[in-house]
Amino acid sequence: xxxxxxxxxxxxxxxxxxxxxxxxxxxxxxxxxxxxxxxxxxxxxxxxxxxxxxxxxxxxxxxxxxxxxxxxxxxxxxxxxxxxxxxxxxxxxxxxxxxxxxxxxxxxxxxxxxxxxxxxxxxxxxxxxxxxxxxxxxxxxxxxxxxxxxxxxxxxxxxxxxxxxxxxxxxxxxxxxxxxxxxxxxxxxxxxxxxxxxxxxxxxxxxxxxxxxxxxxxxxxxxxxxxxxxxxxxxxxxxxxxxxxxxxxxxxxxxxxxxxxxxxxxxxxxxxxxxxxxxxxxxxxxxxxxxxxxxxxxxxxxxxxxx
Amino acid sequence: xxxxxxxxxxxxxxxxxxxxxxxxxxxxxxxxxxxxxxxxxxxxxxxxxxxxxxxxxxxxxxxxxxxxxxxxxxxxxxxxxxxxxxxxxxxxxxxxxxxxxxxxxxxxxxxxxxxxxxxxxxxxxxxxxxxxxxxxxxxxxxxxxxxxxxxxxxxxxxxxxxxxxxxxxxxxxxxxxxxxxxxxxxxxxxxxxxxxxxxxxxxxxxxxxxxxxxxxxxxxxxxxxxxxxxxxxxxxxxxxxxxxxxxxxxxxxxxxxxxxxxxxxxxxxxxxxxxxxxxxxxxxxxxxxxxxxxxxxxxxxxxxxxxxxxxxxxxxxxxxxxxxxxxxxxxxxxx
Numbered sequence: 286x287x288x289x290x291x292x293x294x295x296x297x298x299x300x301x302x303x304x305x306x307x308x309x310x311x312x313x314x315x316x317x318x319x320x321x322x323x324x325x326x327x328x329x330x331x332x333x334x335x336x337x338x339x340x341x342x343x344x345x346x347x348x349x350x351x352x353x354x355x356x357x358x359x360x361x362x363x364x365x366x367x368x369x370x371x372x373x374x375x376x377x378x379x380x381x382x383x384x385x386x387x388x389x390x391x392x393x394x395x396x397x398x399x400x401x402x403x404x405x406x407x408x409x410x411x412x413x414x415x416x417x418x419x420x421x422x423x424x425x426x427x428x429x430x431x432x433x434x435x436x437x438x439x440x441x442x443x444x445x446x447x448x449x450x451x452x453x454x455x456x457x458x459x460x461x462x463x464x465x466x467x468x469x470x471x472x473x474x475x476x477x478x479x480x481x482x483x484x485x486x487x488x489x490x491x492x493x494x495x496x497x498x499x500x501x502x503x504x505x506x507x508x509x510x511x512x513x514x515x516x517x518x519x520x521x522x523x524x525x526x527x528x529x530x531x532x533x534x535x536x537x538x539x540x541x542x543x544x545x546x547x548x549x550x551x552x553x554x555x556x557x558x559x560x561x562x563x564x565x566x567x568x569x570x571x572x573x574x575x576x577x578x579x580x581x582x583x584x585x586x587x588x589x590x591x592x
Numbered sequence: 593x594x595x596x597x598x599x600x601x602x603x604x605x606x607x608x609x610x611x612x613x614x615x616x617x618x619x620x621x622x623x624x625x626x627x628x629x630x631x632x633x634x635x636x637x638x639x640x641x642x643x644x645x646x647x648x649x650x651x652x653x654x655x656x657x658x659x660x661x662x663x664x665x666x667x668x669x670x671x672x673x674x675x676x677x678x679x680x681x682x683x684x685x686x687x688x689x690x691x692x693x694x695x696x697x698x699x700x701x702x703x704x705x706x707x708x709x710x711x712x713x714x715x716x717x718x719x720x721x722x723x724x725x726x727x728x729x730x731x732x733x734x735x736x737x738x739x740x741x742x743x744x745x746x747x748x749x750x751x752x753x754x755x756x757x758x759x760x761x762x763x764x765x766x767x768x769x770x771x772x773x774x775x776x777x778x779x780x781x782x783x784x785x786x787x788x789x790x791x792x793x794x795x796x797x798x799x800x801x802x803x804x805x806x807x808x809x810x811x812x813x814x815x816x817x818x819x820x821x822x823x824x825x826x827x828x829x830x831x832x833x834x835x836x837x838x839x840x841x842x843x844x845x846x847x848x849x850x851x852x853x854x855x856x857x858x859x860x861x862x863x864x865x866x867x868x869x870x871x872x873x874x875x876x877x878x879x880x881x882x883x884x885x886x887x888x889x890x891x892x893x894x895x896x897x898x899x900x901x902x903x904x905x906x907x908x909x910x911x912x913x914x915x916x917x918x919x920x921x922x923x924x925x926x927x
Contacts, residue, residue: 337737338922357740361611365738369731375628387620388739390611399607406604432735437607442738468604 287349289314289440289471290334295343297329297495304329306495307343312473316466318482318503319475320582321492327475328368330492331442334473335365348439361390364433368444370425378404378413378420382431389436396435403431407461423454430461441465441472447481459485483578491585498585506581511551513537513574516544520566528560545574614740621741621749626756629719638718642711642761646769649704652678653773656696660689660777679703680887683880694785695874697773699888701766701789705796705865708762709858712804713829719757720808721821723750728816728920737921746921747913751809755801763797789869796865803861803902810909813916832856840891853893857905860898867895 288311297305305326321327332338334347336356345352347359373381379400386396404413407427412420417428426446433441443462447455463485465472476482482489483503491498499506518525519542526536526544533549534556548554554571561568576584629635652675659671664687672684679699683692727733736746770790774782807828811821836856840848854860866872866889875885 332922335738357614357742360738360740361614363738365734367731367734367738369734371731371733371735373624373628373732373735374726374730375631376624380624384620384624385735385739387624388617388736388741390614390617390740391609392612395607395609399609402605402607406602433738434604436611436739437609464604468606470604 288312290347293344295345296341297333298341303495308497310497314471316472316486318486318489319473320482320489325492326495327492362438363440364438366429366433366443366446372417376417377415378409378417378428381417382435385432386435391436399435403434407431422449426450441470443474445476479579479582491582493586493589498589503578508576509573510576512548514546515572516546517570518566518568521564525564525566528564532556532560617741618745618749622752625753635718638715639760642715643765645707646765649700649769650772652700654776657777663689682884698869698871702866702869702871706862712758712761715757715761716804716808717822717825720754721812721818723753724812725816725818725821733920743917743921747917751805754805754808758801758804766793792868796868800861803906806906806909810912813913829857833858849892850894851897854897854901860902862890863893863898864895866890
């Protein structure tokens, strides 16, 4: 499978400031999240991959093309949704998307037909002739997505695409992104909103201080927690909680048939089994809690600070 | 403000078309730029009234051609006065007007261009300032430089927007006037005589497009507020004209025939247009006394000096444009 982009010891310096430090990545097609705090180097990485900012050292390819030598080729095959408003004053939604289609190299007829298709896709068909300045924040974000899609790219760079959107608009945008993944368009979603990344992305790249801190599949990144468990049972919940407390097991929260517990130490699951037996309850399952993406992210950032 | 409700039941459809190599990307920038500029009513009025200047030129050409026919009659007397008042050339008593057709027409076009340049000051001040400044203000540059658009394509497209308006106000009306003049004067001989003038008008128009277009683009790339650009443009044009006027008033003609006579942008363009048209040589070679045509000539300044000053302005403007736009294109994702 061809990688959507690769970086080999990619570095970028602005004077004394290191924006990217020896970034080495090899990313397969799919929906990829790019996480990192402000100043982590996310936007610089996108800029280098778009061939806008020349790297100080190292090499990068996008869809098999070298970012230094084949910039135009790359830009014909990628779409970019910037973080900020980037509308051209005076143009309607249709005019704006049509214009960007022409800039991408589409013929007049193709650009016009495709403009209507993508505006319909992002849900702006009814508002397509209104001046883009009058659009709401959510509509502007979807218009930016439409301009990135007009020439049907194979790879999309999305920089904070849900910024400033209300919950409903955010859900719409995320469902659009998920749908693009089904249409075999690879997406690099740069966001500081971890739930957004967790919801739509298959894999994640976590950056900090210009370095790649960790990469991997979101499912594989969530490690089983050594002492946090969920206990699925039937029987007298009150008695079971008392027995667990006596054994030194903390109950964090509970429902009628589920307890979230913390063991006193790793490998002390036997205390739970004993407490269940003594309480006369029936055990249906004892599952270790898995760390969330947020916990993985925070752990990666903390490790970097310690280094 | 209402938010469109999105209920999507359909999926994303891939597109199977082909993208072209991007050779015509600049044209998209030009067409959109012109369309956006013409949305302003003031711009439309300025362009239309600018084009109307040539109505006067058509009338003058008609009078000259009429004079060729009625020369020697009583009717000619009034027409001689008309030519003297409007073209500032005394050809009374000249029997064969057609011998003076070329210098007369050239003088008429020089006068028209002088007026048009003042009009262009306003048109360019209206159209040019926002070309790059508005893209900076609205942070639209990432859209250009995430597509296969190079800084050169971007600048060419933007420059051609200004150039189109300059052509609309100056070049096209002048060529139209020349065609009408040739038609009403009649004869293949007239077409042959005016063919070189057409080329000179095109060269003169191209010079104004290059100099004016690059300077306004350079100013537009320096700030995101187009109002400052408009003020700076008017200041560059008007202040240099005022400075030139003061120098001309206070220094002898010999002193202002070199670099000191090349401060005003507009005057330099007029000097070069006169040189292109060869008006001084054409009248000088005629049998008329110098005082009969001296009013129509511009201040004697060495064309090389004027060309050098305009060239320096243009080169500096191009460098500023590229420096700014390449810089923006590199930081487009972070803008």
